Amino acid sequence: MSVTPGDDSFRSAIGEVAAILEDYWEDLREERLPVTPDLHPGDVRAMLPDRVPAHGEPIRDVLADVRRVVMPGLVHWQHPSFLGYYPTQTSPASVVGELLASGLAVQHMMWSTGPAATELEEAVLDHLAVAMGLPERFLSTGDxxxxxxxxxxSAVLVAVVAALYRASDGRWRQHGTEGRYRLYCTDQANSCVPKASRIAGLGEPTLIPTRAGTCEMDPRALSEQLAADRAAGVVPAIVVASVGTTGTCAIDPVADIAAVCREFGAWLHVDAAYAGSAAVCPENRWINEGVEHADSYAVNCHKWLLTGPPCDAMWVADRHSLTAAMDIRPDFLRNQASDSGDVTDFRDWQVPLMHPFRALKLWFVLRTHGVEGLRAHIREQLSHAALLADLVRDTPGFELISHSLGLVCFRLAGDNARTERLRTELDATHRILVTPTTVDGRYILRAALGSRLASQTSVRNAWALVRETAASIPDDRPASSDPTPTTPTTPVGAR
Ligand SMILES: Cc1ncc(COP(=O)(O)O)c(C=O)c1O
Incomplete structure (x- = not known):
């Protein structure tokens, strides 16, 4: 049986989905579910039907399989003890907005194919920029x-394309990169940066060293590298700075980097995928110092801004550099509004042609939480991270490596092998997830706080589990090294 609008079963199916989600969020809040499933590859597939049914089934049967097979096989990203990677979150308001968008099924690749969707998206991004204290030059009311x-x-990739267009005065569209253009970042940049560099035909990025004892780009080293490259006939096309690196949430010195970019005419893209959301709170706006000189800036609202994935907000200071680079207008896309130049056609701002109505979920989030609601959410997560950092600091045998915004990095004193074993044993509990990184040869564990379902109690529970698990790991350090100093000597990435 199909489910069609107007049919009672459509309403009841949506009602059941709402009930599933409400129960799910409550189970997560109460930590009644594990964080990761205990499965082997192929286990889930074996429980699924092996083909499309010849005739449609009732939607309740499909929902029953979601409860029976799919949900138990998930990693629960919204779980309070999911501390791995960076968070991916949502909220009831986002789900409602997304549901509506999926039912409306419009796609505004051009203003003419979705005037309201286009103008709502422009407005939402202007409003969010203002709420985050971003510079006026990112607003659609100017350039x-x-x-x-x-x-x-995707944001990095289109920034690279715009940078190539600008650096070549548009010739890149005819001649490609000819091996002349280069992208710069540090080894702490997210893996999507080298990926974008490769896809755009620039090859591997040039890695700029970090300042001694930190994970932040060294602007002086950047300047020297760009000068040497220019002298050798290379065009420094784009520098990607990170506001919140993936490893330790280090904040690159954007103001100093921007000065170097201006001197060499390089595009500056700021990747603030995780940390950028913190700027809704005025007290965190130091992270964006210098962003007023950036050419583009991006933040993942699906990480820390209560909006379901995927939802990356990207701003450019000069939209013409981007649209000139991306514009391709075959006959079937021509229309009066586009030709007038008076409208925004999002197809010229991204890789795909179609542009889904993501703005609706973000609009629902912004309106229903309000700026104060978003600030309260960020502040609560920051207080959880501060609590965890205190717990690490106060636990003998652990080292607090860094604490930056919602990310706390720690390790067990002694050899890397001890911390590697701790991670393996924590994974085996299925009750917590932390992910590792390596800084200066030290293997460390990252705990990223961000679940809207977390509480001070859940943070204490998570740390109690880490302590208990660590207690079973032999300490082969010399007796004299106890008690272990737990104050970090180098607060990597912290300010
Ligand atoms: C700093 C940073 N940049 C970029 C990314 C990649 O994000 P996406 O998955 O949206 O491409 C991540 C992912 O965690 C990140 O932490």
């Missing part, structure tokens, strides 16, 4: 403007 990409990866 700038925002767009919702699917991911921070």
């Amino acid at each position: 700038g403007g925002g767009v919702l990409q699917d991911s921070a990866s």
